[in-house]
Amino acid sequence: MELRRPLVVGNWKMNRVPSDASVLLDGLRERLAKVSNVSVVVCPPFVILPAAAAAMDKTSIAVGAQNMHHETNGAFTGEISPNMLRDLYVTHVILGHSERRTHFHETLGEINKKVQAALKYGLTPILCVGETWAEREKGNQEEVVRRQIVSALKGVSSDLVSQVVIAYEPVWAIGTGKTATPEIAQDMHSEIRSILWEICDESVARNACIIYGGSVKAANAAELLAQPDIDGGLVGGASLDAEEFFEIVSCAEREYVGPAAPIFGEGPDFQSQQ
Numbered sequence: 491m492e493l494r495r496p497l498v499v500g501n502w503k504m505n506r507v508p509s510d511a512s513v514l515l516d517g518l519r520e521r522l523a524k525v526s527n528v529s530v531v532v533c534p535p536f537v538i539l540p541a542a543a544a545a546m547d548k549t550s551i552a553v554g555a556q557n558m559h560h561e562t563n564g565a566f567t568g569e570i571s572p573n574m575l576r577d578l579y580v581t582h583v584i585l586g587h588s589e590r591r592t593h594f595h596e597t598l599g600e601i602n603k604k605v606q607a608a609l610k611y612g613l614t615p616i617l618c619v620g621e622t623w624a625e626r627e628k629g630n631q632e633e634v635v636r637r638q639i640v641s642a643l644k645g646v647s648s649d650l651v652s653q654v655v656i657a658y659e660p661v662w663a664i665g666t667g668k669t670a671t672p673e674i675a676q677d678m679h680s681e682i683r684s685i686l687w688e689i690c691d692e693s694v695a696r697n698a699c700i701i702y703g704g705s706v707k708a709a710n711a712a713e714l715l716a717q718p719d720i721d722g723g724l725v726g727g728a729s730l731d732a733e734e735f736f737e738i739v740s741c742a743e744r745e746y747v748g749p750a751a752p753i754f755g756e757g758p759d760f761q762s763q764q
């Protein structure tokens with residue numbers, strides 16, 4: 491199994507139009523050309539995917555979508571299928587983003603089907619999980635994240651789970667400027683490794699790529715990315731500025747600790763609970 495490496499993903503959300511996207515795409519390509527130790531994925535809206543794939547052709551920058559339907563084709567007006575994405579040279583897909591869970595009422599079951607469909611078509615799912623502020627205030631954050639992960643990965647073999655990127659995005663930190671402290675983020679990332687150990691095995695847990703999202707900027711990226719269980723970032727607003735996004739990628743290159751850190755000194759929490 492491949493050792494994990496840092497990953498920074500830019501989620502443009504519903505921003506930019508095709509006719510003005512080339513400035514940002516060209517800016518990203520030029521700045522990121524020399525980055526070799528960090529995987530980078532750019533996720534623009536569907537209508538910009540062809541231009542993004544063309545702009546990133548022959549670079550190490552991958553292109554991802556922000557959502558997809560789980561079916562291959564059929565009467566699903568307005569939807570985009572995994573094989574359509576593959577046909578556009580898309581390699582990654584963000585699934586279960588909290589904005590989709592909230593505004594589009596995506597259910598745990600639907601997200602599970604999407605994860606399975608993405609893997610079937612060779613797309614890397616970037617599975618988003620995270621609690622609301624109300625859930626954290628009640629102390630339910632670990633239970634919420636556990637439920638989201640366990641249901642999204644139901645029926646997925648350990649081999650395939652190892653291909654899933656997990657993005658911890660506390661809902662209260664998204665677009666609010668309120669970043670989780672490095673300690674809060676590290677605690678949850680370590681918990682997510684414990685959950686993966688529980689549902690798969692130690693090797694999957696140790697090598698899983700777990701990234702943090704929620705108001706990541708150049709100014710706070712270094713302290714987050716220096717945490718031993720944080721493998722990178724899922725960046726929203728700051729990914730719309732090529733220079734700022736490049737700064738975040740550079741932080742990942744400088745600060746990454748990765749699997750060298752002794753993560754499982756005392757074993758996962760679930761063992762002590764048994």
Ligand code: 13P
Nearest residue numbers: 501664665704705726727
């Ligand atoms: P912001 O970086 O704008 O807070 O968005 C985070 C996010 O939702 C990325 O998917």
